[in-house]
Amino acid sequence: NYRCRSAFKLIEIDDKYRLLKPGLSVIDCGAAPGAWSQVAVQRVNSTAESADLPKGSVVGIDLLRIAPLDGAQFLSNHDITAPLTHMALERLLPEARADVILSDMAPNASGLRELDHERLVTMCLSALDLADKVLRPGGSLICKYWDGALAHKLQQRLSSMFQDVRTVKPRASRKESAELFFLARMFKMR
Numbered sequence: 001n002y003r004c005r006s007a008f009k010l011i012e013i014d015d016k017y018r019l020l021k022p023g024l025s026v027i028d029c030g031a032a033p034g035a036w037s038q039v040a041v042q043r044v045n046s047t048a049e050s051a052d053l054p055k056g057s058v059v060g061i062d063l064l065r066i067a068p069l070d071g072a073q074f075l076s077n078h079d080i081t082a083p084l085t086h087m088a089l090e091r092l093l094p095e096a097r098a099d100v101i102l103s104d105m106a107p108n109a110s111g112l113r114e115l116d117h118e119r120l121v122t123m124c125l126s127a128l129d130l131a132d133k134v135l136r137p138g139g140s141l142i143c144k145y146w147d148g149a150l151a152h153k154l155q156q157r158l159s160s161m162f163q164d165v166r167t168v169k170p171r172a173s174r175k176e177s178a179e180l181f182f183l184a185r186m187f188k189m190r
């Protein structure tokens with residue numbers, strides 16, 4: 001039972017690309033109400049439900065409050081762009097490092113397509129700044145974006161940091177017509 005239907009987008013992407021494995025450490029940016037974190041908890045085994053598999057960890061961050069979830073640690077009322085959030089994150093992450101960064105962040109839509117696109121690209125860039133600080137070499141990132149003029153620039157930035165970058169459109173997000181995800185794998189050594 002997921003907190004939000006958005007869970008099915010992550011399930012669909014991860015069923016295909018298998019980023020979330022038992023033992024991995026995940027950051028979920030824009031985690032409220034917590035559906036993606038629920039999926040991540042199951043797949044990285046952060047409740048140690050499968051006693052014979054490695055135990056992972058999940059840290060979710062959101063400006064809003066996120067109700068507690070077994071197997072996840074949440075930074076509610078935290079902005080992912082704030083330096084204080086980065087400090088809190090590094091304390092919560094094992095060895096201050098993550099294997100996977102998820103971002104389903106979105107701004108409150110203004111209805112102005114170009115403006116919303118630009119704001120969401122800026123949020124993706126914040127997730128990339130976070131990757132620069134904490135992502136392990138070989139790690140991966142999934143970030144939501146709305147298509148538009150800056151998508152190509154964002155993709156170039158991703159390609160400079162990751163070996164494999166592609167756009168994915170899960171069937172579960174068919175309704176939200178402009179919504180796409182970048183899937184970036186094999187984070188390069190700094």
Ligand code: SAM
Nearest residue numbers: 030032033034035036062063079080104105106
């Ligand atoms: N993936 C979530 C789930 O499955 O439950 C849904 C995420 S919802 C589409 C987008 C979230 O991004 C909102 O809860 C919003 O508060 C959050 N958000 C937007 N800007 C943020 C920021 N700067 N820092 C942290 N969270 C942010």
